[in-house]
Amino acid sequence: MILDQQKEKDLKSRSTRGILERLKNGIVQGAEGYVFELERRGYIKAGPYVPEVVLDFPEAVKELHREFLRAGSEVMVALTYYAHREKLKDVGRENDLELMNRQAVRLANEVAREGDALVAGNICNTWAYDPHSAKESARIVQAMYEEQLAWAVEEGIDFVISETNDYLGEALIALKVIKQLKLPAMLTLASVQQSLTRDGYDYIEACKILADHGADIVGLNCDRGPETMLPIIENIRSAVGCYVAAQPVPYKTNTQYPTFELLRTSSGEQAFPLLLEPFLCNRFEMAEFARKAQIMGVDYVGICCGGAPHYVRAMAEALGRTVPASKYSPAMELHPVLGAQIEEKHKEFLADWKR
Numbered sequence: 001m002i003l004d005q006q007k008e009k010d011l012k013s014r015s016t017r018g019i020l021e022r023l024k025n026g027i028v029q030g031a032e033g034y035v036f037e038l039e040r041r042g043y044i045k046a047g048p049y050v051p052e053v054v055l056d057f058p059e060a061v062k063e064l065h066r067e068f069l070r071a072g073s074e075v076m077v078a079l080t081y082y083a084h085r086e087k088l089k090d091v092g093r094e095n096d097l098e099l100m101n102r103q104a105v106r107l108a109n110e111v112a113r114e115g116d117a118l119v120a121g122n123i124c125n126t127w128a129y130d131p132h133s134a135k136e137s138a139r140i141v142q143a144m145y146e147e148q149l150a151w152a153v154e155e156g157i158d159f160v161i162s163e164t165n166d167y168l169g170e171a172l173i174a175l176k177v178i179k180q181l182k183l184p185a186m187l188t189l190a191s192v193q194q195s196l197t198r199d200g201y202d203y204i205e206a207c208k209i210l211a212d213h214g215a216d217i218v219g220l221n222c223d224r225g226p227e228t229m230l231p232i233i234e235n236i237r238s239a240v241g242c243y244v245a246a247q248p249v250p251y252k253t254n255t256q257y258p259t260f261e262l263l264r265t266s267s268g269e270q271a272f273p274l275l276l277e278p279f280l281c282n283r284f285e286m287a288e289f290a291r292k293a294q295i296m297g298v299d300y301v302g303i304c305c306g307g308a309p310h311y312v313r314a315m316a317e318a319l320g321r322t323v324p325a326s327k328y329s330p331a332m333e334l335h336p337v338l339g340a341q342i343e344e345k346h347k348e349f350l351a352d353w354k355r
């Protein structure tokens with residue numbers, strides 16, 4: 001009863017327009033890649049990738065939320081990626097499990113209220129799911145999701161993003177738990193393999209099954225850059241009637257190397273996850289992705305590992321939006337050297353055009 005009252009109070013102070021209402025009216029822009037970016041900033045250890053930063057440097061998490069908010073993200077995703085029992089055990093912090101989860105949602109809420117953003121609870125691949133002992137491992141996974149989301153709901157969330165799902169089986173457990181909480185559910189698959197989930201479902205078929213089981217938003221996140229994610233997204237778009245999400249990594253994957261895990265440096269080393277810089281997309285390429293996704297009918301347009309605020313702003317502007325950080329968007333015509341060159345080029349262009 002007390003919990004219900006608390007929930008009601010939280011709901012009242014939340015954004016007045018929920019995720020489904022926003023999607024009905026057009027594209028919702030999201031932004032992720034918190035773990036990668038906070039690792040680059042020196043607050044998360046590569047390897048275990050556990051978001052200890054939530055407790056150790058909460059201000060760093062809030063700052064990144066704020067940067068994404070200013071750049072146009074309408075959703076503050078609570079940094080609970082890998083903040084689950086299995087992963088915290090790896091770094092000896094299982095006693096911090098509840099506190100880390102609650103704090104992550106609180107931080108997302110604090111910044112969401114600085115704008116008009118939504119807060120998404122976040123659950124992900126657990127590495128505990130085993131399709132060979134599906135029943136037994138499902139119980140463990142379900143318990144992990146239930147505890148994480150119970151804390152998230154108490155702290156206040158608008159919907160749940162279950163992401164980087166390697167197994168359809170695991171995604172379905174997440175969906176069941178989210179639906180029990182009566183929250184809108186966004187389920188996105190990892191696409192590490194050529195065309196199948198790790199339990200052998202074609203990505204498109206898997207999204208269809210999730211949609212048939214009541215998912216509100218389905219799609220893909222992580223692993224693939226725009227070039228190799230969009231063709232699959234296009235097929236998902238035609239296969240499902242629900243909303244579709246695309247959150248690629250900003251890396252130049254291609255038909256030869258369709259995922260960022262497969263990219264190789266010039267000396268043949270695996271570039272993932274610490275040598276990926278040479279493969280980064282530029283902001284204009286991510287803007288192009290946003291436009292293509294819009295034309296394709298994608299409803300939730302975001303970015304995953306490697307994401308940073310300059311991409312998010314370029315994507316927002318490509319979608320026709322002016323966001324707080326647009327105040328400082330490039331104005332190269334004002335550059336002392338490049339500005340004159342731009343002016344010159346413009347004159348040449350006009351002369352050509354008149355000819």
Ligand SMILES: [Zn+2]
Nearest residue numbers: 222223304305
């Ligand atoms: Zn990612």
